[in-house]
Amino acid sequence: MTLDRHPQPIALICLTIIALLLVSGCTNLQSTTPKESITLEDTPNWFSIPLIDLQTEEEIQIASLIAQGRPIIIHTFTTSCPACGAQFKESSDLQIKSPDTYIVIGLNIDPGEGGAAIRRYIERNQYQGHFVTSPTSFSIGLVETFGIRVMQSTPQTILICNGEIYLLGSGVFSSEGLARIIGDLC
Incomplete structure (x- = not known):
């Protein structure tokens, strides 16, 4: 009796698809608890990097926004991302x-x-909301803070409040879900 050392083509295709989904982050489910929290003992450099609001052309910085005392929600996006559009509809509804x-x-x-x-x-x-293009130095700062996963799939949601940064992760958070998370954490 000989063993077949070549996997079946269909099994190989299925395994490849599953691996691609896991790598792309498409299987992540929305979570109501943050995946990661970082206490702001030292202010990250990216807080002071100038960002240009694409609608008003005003310069903003995370540090100056924190000084306003309101929770800051950052969603990474691309215009070709359908989930990003869904997230912005929810965040606009929240606002x-x-x-x-x-x-x-x-x-x-x-x-x-x-x-x-x-x-x-x-x-x-x-x-x-404010819409900005991430300067390279800002993107590098996010990667230094959270690791490369923050740039690998969109939308990623980051919450900043009460001296903490929370990486909520990928997926679409409903306006009610965001309000609940912010109420619990901030």
Whole structure:
């Protein structure tokens, strides 16, 4: 009796698909608890990196936004990401329901998307919040803080409040879910 040392083609295809899904982060489910929390003993360098709001052309910095005392929600995105659009609809709904309670930042991480395309994306969908393109130094700072996973799939959600940074992870968080998480943590 001889053993077949070549896996069946269908089994190999299935294993490849499962591996790709795991690597891409598409199997991550929304969690109501943060995956990671970092206490802000030392202020990360990326807090002081200037970001340009693509709608108003104003310069903002995370450090100055923290000084306002409101929770800051950062969503990484690209304009070609359907889940990112769904997340911005939820975050816009959160801001409409509770004006001046939260600061939401859309952080575009695709260096190939220009400001004009991102502005059209925001205007066409009537999203609320600040939208910026991540400078390389800001992206490097996020990777230093959370590891490369923060840039590997979109949307990633980061929450900053009460001297803590929380990586909520990938997936779409409903407006109610975000409000509940922020209520629990902030």
